Amino acid sequence: MVPTKDFVLKSLLQKSFFPVQKKNREELPPIFNSESFTKDVAVELNKIASRKGGYDQVEYKGTRFNNVHRVFSIPHPKPYAQLATFCSEHWDDINYICKNKNSLIVPKMHDDGRLVIMDYESSWIKSRRKIRLSSNKKFVVHTDISNCFSSIYSHAIPWALVGHSQAKKNKHLSKEWFNQIDQSQQSSKRCETQGLAIGPATSNILSEIILAKVDEELSAFNYVRFIDDYTCYCKTYEECEKFIQCLSRALNRYGLTLNIKKTSINKLPNPINADWITNLNLRNPVGDEVHWSQVISFLDYAVGLEKEVKEGSIIKYAVKTIHKRINQKHKKIFLEHLLYLAQHYPVIVPVISETLNSVLANDPEYSCESTLLFLLSESITNQRSDSVSWLLHYLIKHKRGINDELSGMIIENEDCVPILMLSLMKEHEANVVDFCNKVIDKKDNYEIDKYWLLLYQLFYQGKVANPYEDQEDQKVFNKLKERKVDFIDLTKE
Numbered sequence: 001m002v003p004t005k006d007f008v009l010k011s012l013l014q015k016s017f018f019p020v021q022k023k024n025r026e027e028l029p030p031i032f033n034s035e036s037f038t039k040d041v042a043v044e045l046n047k048i049a050s051r052k053g054g055y056d057q058v059e060y061k062g063t064r065f066n067n068v069h070r071v072f073s074i075p076h077p078k079p080y081a082q083l084a085t086f087c088s089e090h091w092d093d094i095n096y097i098c099k100n101k102n103s104l105i106v107p108k109m110h111d112d113g114r115l116v117i118m119d120y121e122s123s124w125i126k127s128r129r130k131i132r133l134s135s136n137k138k139f140v141v142h143t144d145i146s147n148c149f150s151s152i153y154s155h156a157i158p159w160a161l162v163g164h165s166q167a168k169k170n171k172h173l174s175k176e177w178f179n180q181i182d183q184s185q186q187s188s189k190r191c192e193t194q195g196l197a198i199g200p201a202t203s204n205i206l207s208e209i210i211l212a213k214v215d216e217e218l219s220a221f222n223y224v225r226f227i228d229d230y231t232c233y234c235k236t237y238e239e240c241e242k243f244i245q246c247l248s249r250a251l252n253r254y255g256l257t258l259n260i261k262k263t264s265i266n267k268l269p270n271p272i273n274a275d276w277i278t279n280l281n282l283r284n285p286v287g288d289e290v291h292w293s294q295v296i297s298f299l300d301y302a303v304g305l306e307k308e309v310k311e312g313s314i315i316k317y318a319v320k321t322i323h324k325r326i327n328q329k330h331k332k333i334f335l336e337h338l339l340y341l342a343q344h345y346p347v348i349v350p351v352i353s354e355t356l357n358s359v360l361a362n363d364p365e366y367s368c369e370s371t372l373l374f375l376l377s378e379s380i381t382n383q384r385s386d387s388v389s390w391l392l393h394y395l396i397k398h399k400r401g402i403n404d405e406l407s408g409m410i411i412e413n414e415d416c417v418p419i420l421m422l423s424l425m426k427e428h429e430a431n432v433v434d435f436c437n438k439v440i441d442k443k444d445n446y447e448i449d450k451y452w453l454l455l456y457q458l459f460y461q462g463k464v465a466n467p468y469e470d471q472e473d474q475k476v477f478n479k480l481k482e483r484k485v486d487f488i489d490l491t492k493e
Contacts, residue, residue, distance in 0.1 A: 002098045003109045009088035011115040012201055013037045017080065019060065019072040019199030023119040026350040027062055027072065027199075027386065029393035029421070033489040041483045042081035048479070049472045054191035055079050056449035058416045060199070061385040063347050065313035069384070073197035074417075075188045076452050077485075078476045083184035083202050090177045093161065097208040102215040104226045107205060116201045118227065127272045133222055134268055137233040141223075141240045143247070143263040145256050148228035149203060150195045153255040154185045157206055160213040160254065181206075190446065210254050217250040218243070233268070240265045276309045277317070284321060292330045298322060299337065306345070315345045323355055328362065335359050339371045346379060349387045353394070357493070360398050369400050376402065380409045385417055392421040401427060411435050420454040423463075424490075433463050440467040456480065457488055 003011070017034040019027045055076035061069040075083075087094060098106050107115045134140065145151070158167035158178040170176050174183065185206060186193055196203040207227075215225065221243050223232035230247065234240045248258050271278065283301045285294040302318035319338065326334045338352045359366055372391055379387035388410065395402060407428045410418050423432040436458055439451050448455060448467045458464045460481050466474045 001109055002095050003091075003107055003115060005088050005091045007109055008091050008107070008115060009039055009042070009084060011113055012084035012087065013039065013042055013081070015113040016115050016201035017077075018074060019062075020114075021116055021118040021199075021201070021204075023117055024351075028060070028417070029389055030492040031393065031488050031490055033492055034487060035489070036483070036485045037077065037081075037487075038483075041480065041485055042085055044479045044483065045078055045081040045476060046085055048078065048475045050078065050082070050187055051445065051470070051473060052191075053445075054187040054189065056190055056446040057188060057197060058450060058453050059385075060417050061383060061415075063349075063384050063386055065316065065345075065347050066310070067346065067382075070198065072199035074453055075197055075200055075202075076449050076476075077480065079184055079188035080200065080202070083181065083188060086177065086181045086184055087202060087205055090181070093177070094205065094209060097205065097212045100208070100212045100215055102218070102223060102225050103208065103212065104224055105204070106208065107201075114201070116204045118204075123273060123277075129224070130272050133224065133231075133233045134270075137222065137235055138268055139234045139237055139240045139265055140268055140270055141230070141232040141234065141243055141263070141265050143230050143244060144259050145228040145251060146259040148256070149198050149207060151256055152194075152196050152207060152210065154182050154193045156210055156254040157182050157185065160210045164253075210256075214247070214250045214254065214256075218246055221246070237265060274312065276305050276312065276314055280305060280314065280318060280321075285325075288325060289327050290322065290325045292326075292333060295322060295326065295330070295334060296337070299341070303341070313347055315341060316348050316351060319348055319351055323351070326355070328358070331355055331359050332363070332366065335368065336371075339368060339375065342375055343371075343378065346375070346382075346384055346387045349375065349379070349390050353390070356394060357397075369395075372400070373402065373406070376406060377409070380406065380413060380418075383413055383415065385415050388415070388418040389421050392418065392425075396421070396424050401425060404428075407431060416451050416454050419451075420457060420488075423454070423458065424488075429463070433458065436464050436467075440464065443469060445470070445473065453487060457486075460486060 014035050014037055017037060018032050055078060057076055058074040060072045060074060062072055064070055100106055105116065105118055110117055161178040167178065171179065173179060188197065189195065196206055211225065221232050223230055223243070232240070232243045234243060244263060251257060280302060283298055285298060299318055302315050306314040335352065335355050338348065338355060342348050342352065372394060376388065376391040379391060402425070407422060410422050411431060419432055419435060422428050436455055439447060439455065445468065455464060455467045456477055459466055459477055466477050468474045468477065
């Protein structure tokens with residue numbers, strides 16, 4: 001079902017504001033929540049004059065399987081409220097993106113209220129689709145867009161919405177709805193025209209606005225697209241080459257280019273799943289409850305695959321596959337093994353939550369504090385926003401503390417979300433407040449924007465003054481506080 005306007009606005013504000021697009025919301029600890037960022041709040045924010053130079057955003061570094069960072073963004077609520085509102089108000093002109101049969105990730109009315117969930121399909125659905133698409137075909141093309149989100153030109157959004165000619169003819173008419181969407185996107189990024197933030201669902205909508213129009217130009221081909229990753233099935237090698245040429249030409253019209261290094265043509269048949277998935281699944285122990293020796297063998301095999309293949313989150317996949325089948329008496333040793341693996345594969349730090357909570361719920365005196373602190377020190381040193389935030393979440397939840405040295409290291413990194421997590425530890429709150437006042441004293445609006453989430457939360461709690469000097473900027477935080485908008489909910493698990 002195509003989402004309604006009301007669903008779109010509620011989802012963008014209350015469910016999809018933070019970067020939580022994985023099925024299990026692994027990007028951020030669960031205490032981050034925008035439920036109180038309602039339509040009524042957005043209406044009030046939209047009455048406030050926008051800053052001429054636009055706003056900056058909070059950056060949050062996520063850890064990938066190869067330990068390389070992916071930078072997510074948490075936009076300032078003022079331009080985001082405006083962008084979400086315009087997307088909702090003109091949803092009838094945009095919702096063609098929901099009917100795109102080539103795209104595997106389109107906005108939907110998900111049961112939990114989210115608009116976009118970007119996990120991969122189940123093996124069963126993936127298998128059926130690949131069999132259907134490759135029937136009577138002899139070759140397959142794989143390619144993707146080079147630096148897709150960071151390459152998107154904001155003016156290309158009106159080009160896709162109303163066509164190049166009309167968009168360029170009316171580009172100076174600021175009240176045209178398609179220009180308002182463009183301007184709101186620019187405003188969330190210091191009025192820059194290049195690049196979309198990775199994280200908020202608005203960016204998925206804007207990218208699909210463009211890529212769905214590219215898909216319309218490729219209707220003669222038999223392919224699917226996962227975000228910016230294309231797979232096309234063809235009868236001949238020449239047809240594969242033609243697809244690449246047509247795709248490249250269509251993308252160029254919107255200022256995008258193909259990633260040549262990731263473009264390949266292969267002869268069918270191809271395996272339905274990557275070899276490592278097939279091999280790992282073959283080693284997956286059978287049964288609802290597995291013996292500890294089987295768990296060790298399975299995870300050992302996954303470690304070997306990770307070193308050999310160097311492609312995909314193999315360890316994370318293995319842990320998520322087996323963790324629910326560990327019986328209670330073996331969960332402690334399983335947790336110890338997970339913490340050991342996390343020292344080498346920090347990408348699994350967010351997925352140890354359920355096992356850790358289960359162990360400590362059954363044995364509150366059990367201590368794994370030294371390992372958590374070691375992981376925290378390593379994550380701070382390597383500037384992993386997600387690992388630091390999750391580890392602090394675990395320590396706070398289970399009433400463990402950290403020393404002044406680790407606290408100082410977190411503040412020295414000047415990383416907004418980890419510092420906000422640190423502020424929840426009462427013994428380190430004063431140091432966080434001191435850091436915030438130093439940011440405020442610089443009187444640099446963009447610098448303040450980069451920490452807006454931290455500064456707002458402390459302002460909401462009455463720990464710091466409104467950080468902005470300009471009256472219109474002050475109104476944003478004042479209105480959020482007046483409306484009791486709280487982006488931290490400590491009751492969430």
